Amino acid sequence: MATQSQSQQAQAIKRISLGVDWLDYALQGGVPRGNWLLVTGEPGTGKSILTIQSAGANVNAMPVVYVSTETRFKDVVLQASQFGIDLGDAVSLADVLAGKVKDARTNLVVIDLFGLAREYRELLRAGEEEGGKRRAQSPLSMEVVISAIERAYEALGISEEGKITRDVLVIIDSLAPMWAHAPAMARLITYSLRQRLYRSNVTVIMTNQFAPTTGETFGFGAEHIADAIIHMWMEEPEARKGIERWLIIKKARLTNHYRRALRYEIEPGRGLVLLEPSIEELKSS
Numbered sequence: 001m002a003t004q005s006q007s008q009q010a011q012a013i014k015r016i017s018l019g020v021d022w023l024d025y026a027l028q029g030g031v032p033r034g035n036w037l038l039v040t041g042e043p044g045t046g047k048s049i050l051t052i053q054s055a056g057a058n059v060n061a062m063p064v065v066y067v068s069t070e071t072r073f074k075d076v077v078l079q080a081s082q083f084g085i086d087l088g089d090a091v092s093l094a095d096v097l098a099g100k101v102k103d104a105r106t107n108l109v110v111i112d113l114f115g116l117a118r119e120y121r122e123l124l125r126a127g128e129e130e131g132g133k134r135r136a137q138s139p140l141s142m143e144v145v146i147s148a149i150e151r152a153y154e155a156l157g158i159s160e161e162g163k164i165t166r167d168v169l170v171i172i173d174s175l176a177p178m179w180a181h182a183p184a185m186a187r188l189i190t191y192s193l194r195q196r197l198y199r200s201n202v203t204v205i206m207t208n209q210f211a212p213t214t215g216e217t218f219g220f221g222a223e224h225i226a227d228a229i230i231h232m233w234m235e236e237p238e239a240r241k242g243i244e245r246w247l248i249i250k251k252a253r254l255t256n257h258y259r260r261a262l263r264y265e266i267e268p269g270r271g272l273v274l275l276e277p278s279i280e281e282l283k284s285s
């Protein structure tokens with residue numbers, strides 16, 4: 001009897017689309033359900049735009065929690081609209097907690113850590129109870145982010161006695177502010193983030209900045225908790241007097257991913273667009 005082919009096996013895994021067709025091809029359809037994808041890169045390489053495309057691609061099929069540590073809710077929605085992405089009836093967690101959203105029937109909760117500042121004392125207390133001791137006085141501490149994500153699960157109606165009742169996509173853009181106050185703690189923070197958030201039905205896409213000067217991810221990075229890593233960079237913009245964008249899939253568990261760098265551009269209305277190789281070449285590889 002013929003054994004299942006490699007591609008059949010890969011297809012049997014449920015995959016979460018990134019909302020960028022050529023990246024999905026390069027990943028045999030996307031990120032395996034329950035896996036954690038880390039997107040690293042210098043500022044301006046398109047990490048946030050990629051995460052917004054991913055949110056837009058999945059919001060009709062599953063609940064999405066979008067944590068934005070760097071931009072406000074309205075800017076996430078505005079950036080999405082520039083690329084023709086409809087984020088559905090997205091609500092801000094800050095508005096939910098402030099009682100401004102009544103009977104929300106939404107598939108997307110945006111946690112904007114700026115908008116949350118008003119509610120943050122309450123969340124911090126929840127985080128402290130959970131963590132058992134007083135944490136850093138920052139609205140960006142991991143405890144606050146986790147408490148906020150748990151509130152978002154409740155707002156989405158997918159949380160039952162600590163269990164997540166449906167597949168959900170959690171996006172964290174970006175991780176870096178969580179250890180801005182203690183860079184040496186980065187590994188510990190990300191390990192414990194994974195331990196606390198991990199569920200087989202929770203798929204995570206997270207971003208982290210990459211320092212072009214040292215070539216190191218800020219605070220030693222989060223690579224060790226990632227099942228998949230996409231790295232994005234610009235090829236010597238000063239020497240070339242222009243922006244040339246590249247990305248490479250450095251790792252993708254359970255996936256026979258594309259091995260070479262992919263050149264792309266960011267286009268209004270379209271988002272991340274493949275320049276080379278051709279999509280045909282990618283599909284046939």
Ligand SMILES: Nc1ncnc2c1ncn2[C@@H]1O[C@H](COP(=O)(O)OP(=O)(O)O)[C@@H](O)[C@H]1O
Nearest residue numbers: 042043044045046047048049050082266267268
């Ligand atoms: N509406 C737009 N149309 C085309 N390109 C855009 C648009 N908005 C932003 N960009 C490009 O995307 C870049 C920012 O991408 P972003 O995802 O925010 O980067 P990162 O999150 O990696 O810092 C900008 O520097 C610009 O080059």
Ligand SMILES: [Mg+2]
Nearest residue numbers: 047048070173
């Ligand atoms: Mg960004």
